[in-house]
Amino acid sequence: MPRTPSLRRTDRARPAVAAVGVLAVLGTAGCVGDAAADSPGGSLAASDPLPSAVPDGTTLVVGDPTTEVALELAGDEIEHDLPFDIEWANLSGGPQTIEAFRAESLDVGAVAEIPPIHATWTGVPVSIVATQYRENWQEAPIYELAGRPGVTLGSLADLAGKRIAFSPGQAQGALILKSLAAAGLTQDDVELVELPSTGDVYSTALAAGEVDVAPLGGTQLYRYLTTYEADGAQSIKHGLRDDAGHLYAPKAVLEDPAKAAALAEYVEVWAKAKVWVADHPEEWKQGYYVEHEGLTESDAQYLTDHAAVPDIPADLTEGIARTQDTIDLLAKELDEDPLDAHDLFDERFAAAQTAGVEAQRAAEEDR
Incomplete structure (x- = not known):
């Protein structure tokens, strides 16, 4: 049948x-x-x-x-x-x-x-x-590290001294810890600001100057850069596996x-x-x-x-x-x-x- x-x-x-x-x-x-x-x-x-x-x-x-x-x-x-x-x-x-x-x-x-x-x-x-x-994980990572308007990001070493959005139980939080390790930095070298990564929380925090760096992906990254790139916002690829x-x-x-x-x-x-x-x-x-x-x-x-x-x-x-x-x-x-x-x-x-x-x-x- x-x-x-x-x-x-x-x-x-x-x-x-x-x-x-x-x-x-x-x-x-x-x-x-x-x-x-x-x-x-x-x-x-x-x-x-x-x-x-x-x-x-x-x-x-x-x-x-x-x-x-x-x-x-x-x-x-x-x-x-x-x-x-x-x-x-x-x-x-x-x-x-x-x-x-x-x-x-x-x-x-x-x-x-x-x-x-x-x-x-x-x-x-x-x-x-x-x-x-x-x-294509190198060319198209899920997330990039975005900076608030005016923050210069040339490499992972530039994370030092920054306030970084962090969600410990999710992929974005793990990416931040991996990025710090890859740059030879520790949590003591930055300020991790615990925020939920749902919705537009990260991009809103960046735009408001509440954090200096946040991992953004997909339309969040696209919309954020489209809106704030003229004010000096930028992002960098981290070169790590997040896929x-x-x-x-x-x-x-x-x-x-x-x-x-x-x-x-x-x-x-x-x-x-x-x-x-x-x-x-x-x-x-x-x-x-x-x-x-x-x-x-x-x-x-x-x-x-x-x-x-x-x-x-x-x-x-x-x-x-x-x-x-x-x-x-x-x-x-x-x-x-x-x-x-x-x-x-x-x-x-x-x-x-x-x-x-x-x-x-x-x-x-x-x-």
Whole structure:
């Protein structure tokens, strides 16, 4: 019996999760016995192979808004005939996903490098199940270091003596600590001003002279420089890796054989979506940036011009090593316990993301 995908809206919401849509895929793939067969007692250990079948009635609650939109825009150009239901949650990023994990109302979320580390330190055991980087990370970093009007930034050494916006549990905060280390500076050489990195907080603080330097990216950087460059505002590229992007899930979710099997299927589709977006910049610009996000044409074009060339690795060795370096730096600078980066990555899912990349690239070549 063929699986027939359908898109429906629902007003049902779980605590701490705003469910904005459901991609319901009806089918007969697998059964409960098949999915749990490799895991006695119905609990999947981290050393067990991933089940190959998803039981009927399985649902994943997914906080990954960009993949949701990519699947809508791509339609049949991304094969996503999934044997489970997806309840889309309109949230992403560290603070939102960690709180939803605590409430047991989210199965998987999309974040940058730091949230899985921070979640572990704050008592939320998680695992990274999918990873991407940027091939063009030097030319198109996620963030640049922006200065308030009148502050001269020629190199990382110029951070000395500056008041710097800092968010310790997020990627922007880690970037500041990495930048100081790269410049041979310590926290004692600067003033770290703790601010939330949400919305326009950083750019507003720069414009108001409350801080001298802040990491800005995307439209925040573009709008800030467009508005204040004439007054002497500038930014510099830091030359450091800030390009990690992950899907991560609570370890309790991965112990559920049905959800673990569904996650492997989702990781493959996630990888397909990343390839499709990179190969269809105009469709993505109009469909996501302009129509979905409501950005201006100039904002959307800036993001398109600085878009990632995705690097979705089959071998996670280098990425795990870089994550370990980040953990070691943050543990030292934030007085946290050491962690083993290998414990954060569930490498069983690497084959799924590789399969997704290969399948989508083959599909693009055939069109």
